Amino acid sequence: MSVLDLEKEIIEDFELFDEWEEKYQYIIEIGQKLPPLDDKYKLDENKIKGCQSSVWLHAYAKDGLVYFEADSDSTFVKGEIALLIKVLSGQPAAEVVNAPLAFIDTIGLRQHIAVTRANGLSSMIKQMKLYAVGMNSKQ
Amino acid sequence: MEKTTLTEKGIAEFNVEEIRRNFPILSTKAHGKPLVYLDNAASSQKPQVVIQKLVDYYSSLNANIHRGVHYLSQKASQEFDDVRVKVQEFINAASEREIVFVRGTTEAINLVASSFGRKNLNAGDEVLISAMEHHSNIVPWQMICEERKAVLKVIPMNDRGEISLDEYASLLSSKTKIVSIVHTSNSLGTVNPVKEMIRLAHAKNIPVLVDAAQGIVHTVIDVQDLDCxxxxxxxxxxxxxxxxxxxxxxxxxxxxxxxxxxxGEMISSVSFEKTTYNEIPFKFEAGTPNIADVIALGTAVDYYKSIDRNAAFEYEHYLMTECSRLLAEIPGVRLIGTASNKASVVSFVIDNVNAMDAGMYLDTMGIAVRTGQHCTAPVMQQFCIPGTIRASFMFYNTIEEVHALIEGVKKAIKLLK
Structure with missing residues (x-):
């Protein structure tokens, strides 16, 4: 599926919920299902700066596509990453770089989280796109 | 944990509903839910009279003070000067000359660390603080100690979050030039035996600064009685x-x-050759002061005078005690800070639950708490935790809000564990 189709799918999932509390619970459930990251990737160099919580991001390229794996000590952050991974992991590098990620605003995520958390989310997205830029230039 | 010792009659007589009507923000909503504001140790809400005073000031009083001969300036100056006397009475200072307007507790401590420190600290001298200080009562002293080659010493605390007076007394030496101690801990709620600590320091001619950022909110403080x-x-x-x-x-x-x-304001005369300084407190109030906010602070002091402060503080204590008791009954919850003398603050952690995730989940229910280190990183280091969830109470909070928090915590454990 394309980035846009995946974003649309997430937006439709969140339309089931009226209240922020329900959306939060859903993000937590997604976070709890995120496959754990192998400890060998939990290195300082994989840590994302600008996050209040510890977040590790591991990226790799396979068959011309970019893949992401991640972990955090916060289940909510894991939920956020899981949404980003759903949309971006397994896509061509150029698609990752250009992904609009408008779903974050559409589902009301950014408007409900504290500024420090929103900055952390932006840092995660920036880091994922930077990996993709790096891989794109190698291809 | 023992149940509250306060009389049920006293609690029943405290008319919290009437008080709540004075605070417009308490009827607002957060994420569509009724606001339950339990982050009072970070900042309190404001009664309507304080909000109105700010509006009135800018609507009909605004002018620079102590300078103009005109009507507005004189009127504003008078109101501003009156607040100094109100604050003097509020803490029972001997003279209004002892009241300096600053930006906040942080600036007050920086002022003393810098001015007192430059005058009195020399190589090898010691400054004594405690293990439960807020960063704003640590960093200013670290800075001046580094500059003056002095040493910062720390009074340890036990696992309940209490200072031992014996250990404190043993740290007071001829090298100690000042003690700077928190009255009530913002992260643990501990109320320190400051009066006794001051007595012990004064017996060795050591002056004491009391950080009353939390203390002033939950205790009637008399500076002459404390002798700080x-x-x-x-x-x-x-x-x-x-x-x-x-x-x-x-x-x-x-x-x-x-x-x-x-x-400006802090001088008596200025020439390029020599400047002489104004008398106290103006010597420490350079520039145009925060006129509007000082005047509205005077209204906050008036508000405190209009209520029975002792009853309000007893009521806050009841909320804190009940909250602690109910939290302690929940499996997996651990209270951080269990001193025998506490005020307002209930800090806790939940086994296997990230404090920030829990705080955020409570927020989705309209419950405002603080999560993290509360600007007391060394305290978290001592308890080997990354941070706590902190509920802190004011006299406008209700027992229903305590129950809402307890239900929220139970829900958080169910979802996040």
């Missing part, structure tokens, strides 16, 4: 506006200290 040399507190935690606070200093201490900042 300095007292620092913020307006915004005690129903007043942000950006204004008080440094109380004994007249003799303030007289002995050099100015903190240079500028």
């Amino acid at each position: 040399d300095f007292l620092a507190f913020s307006g915004h935690k005690m129903l007043g506006p942000t950006g204004v606070g008080i440094l109380y200093g004994k007249e003799k201490q303030l007289e002995d200290m050099p100015p903190y900042q240079g500028g």
Whole structure:
């Protein structure tokens, strides 16, 4: 599926919920299902700066596509990453770089989280796109 | 944990519903839910009279003070000067000259660390603080100690979050030049035996600064009874506006200290050859002060005078005690800070639950708590935790709000564990 189709799918999932509390619970459930990251990737160099919580991001390229794996000590952050991974992991590098990620605003995520958390989310997205830029230039 | 010792009659007689009507923000909503505001140790909400005072000031009083001969300037100056007397009475200072307007507790401590420190600290001298200080009562002292080659010493605390007076007394030496101690801990809620600590320090002629940022909100403080040399507190935690606070200093201490900042108001005469400084407290108030917020702080003091403060503090204590008791009954919850003498603050952690995730989940239910280190990183290090969830109470909170928090915590454990 394309980035846009995946974003649309997430937006439709969140339309089931009226209240922020329900959306939060859903993000937590997604976070709890995120496959754990192998400890060998939990290195300082994989840590994302600008996050209040510890977040590790591991990226790799396979068959011309970019893949992401991640972990955090916060289940909510894991939920956020899981949404980003759903949309971006397994896509061509150029698609990752250009992904609009408008779903974050559409589902009301950014408007409900504290500024420090929103900055952390932006840092995660920036880091994922930077990996993709790096891989794109190698291809 | 024992049940509250307060009389049920006293609690029933405290009319919290009437009080709540004075605070417009308490009827607002957060994420569509009724607001349950339990982050009072970070900043209190404001009664309507304080909000109105700010509007009135800018609507009909605004002018620079102590300069103009015109009507507005004189009127504003009068109101501003009146607040100094109100604050003097509020803490029972001996003279209004002992009240310095500052930006907040942080600036008050920085002022003393810088001015007192430059005058009195020399190589090898010691400054004594405690293990439960807020960063704003650690960093200013670290900075001046580094500059003056002095040493910062720390009074340890036990696992309940209490200082041992014996250990404290043993740290007071001929090298100690000042003790700077928190009255009530913002992260643990511990109320320190400051009066006794001051007595012990004074027996060795060591002056004491009391950080009363939390203490002033939950205790009636009488500086002459305490006999502290300095007292620092913020307006915004005690129903007043942000950006204004008080440094109380004994007249003799303030007289002995050099100015903190240079500028207008703090001078007596200026020429390019020599400037002479104004008398206290103006010596420490360079530049145009925060006129509007000082005046509204005066209204906050008036509000405190209009209520039965002792009853309010007893009621807050009841909320805190009930909250602690109910939290302790929940499996997996651990209270951080269990001193025998506590005020307002309940800090806790939940086994296997990230504090920030829990705080955020509570927020989705409209419940405002603080999560993290609460600007007391060394405290978290001692308890080997990354941070806590902190609920802190004011007299406008209700027992229903305590119950809402308890239900929220139970829901958080169910979802997040």
